[in-house]
Amino acid sequence: MAEKNTALLQRITVSGHLIVNHTFQHLNGWKSPAQIYFKDVLKCQQFIDAIVPESSIKLFRPSFGKLTKTQMGILKKEYKINLCEKISGDYQPNLSFPRALYLLYETQAGDTVLFHDSIKCYQNLEILLTKFLAFFSARGYTFEILNMD
Numbered sequence: 428m429a430e431k432n433t434a435l436l437q438r439i440t441v442s443g444h445l446i447v448n449h450t451f452q453h454l455n456g457w458k459s460p461a462q463i464y465f466k467d468v469l470k471c472q473q474f475i476d477a478i479v480p481e482s483s484i485k486l487f488r489p490s491f492g493k494l495t496k497t498q499m500g501i502l503k504k505e506y507k508i509n510l511c512e513k514i515s516g517d518y519q520p521n522l523s524f525p526r527a528l529y530l531l532y533e534t535q536a537g538d539t540v541l542f543h544d545s546i547k548c549y550q551n552l553e554i555l556l557t558k559f560l561a562f563f564s565a566r567g568y569t570f571e572i573l574n575m576d
């Protein structure tokens with residue numbers, strides 16, 4: 428998707444958001460041979476570097492949150508690894524909004540919350556993210572670029 432929307436990626440970056448490595452083909456680390464997996468991570472990084480050359484943060488968020496210990500060990504040498512603490516559930520076709528919101532409202536300061544930007548998730552995302560931001564904004568929270576330091 429990023430490859431088809433490079434102008435959007437640049438706009439996202441200029442707006443102050445962070446673009447991070449998530450593998451190029453959205454590979455599941457548990458189901459991918461190491462060589463193919465690392466080649467894909469490298470391809471994604473080269474793509475990001477071409478779009479956002481000034482980005483110095485090397486952050487990796489494994490697709491599906493799945494990474495083997497070996498993959499983790501090797502990637503940790505070059506990347507800070509981000510594993511989500513909260514999954515919004517926006518990808519679920521028959522999502523229970525009260526349950527999803529109940530879980531999201533348990534988010535703690537500093538947690539990473541996973542939402543998706545795909546068309547199939549949009550209806551759920553729009554409701555969940557709007558309520559999530561309103562809930563925490565009303566409680567004085569702010570939302571910042573991920574800082575892994």
Ligand SMILES: [Zn+2]
Pocket residue numbers: 449453490491
């Ligand atoms: Zn993903």
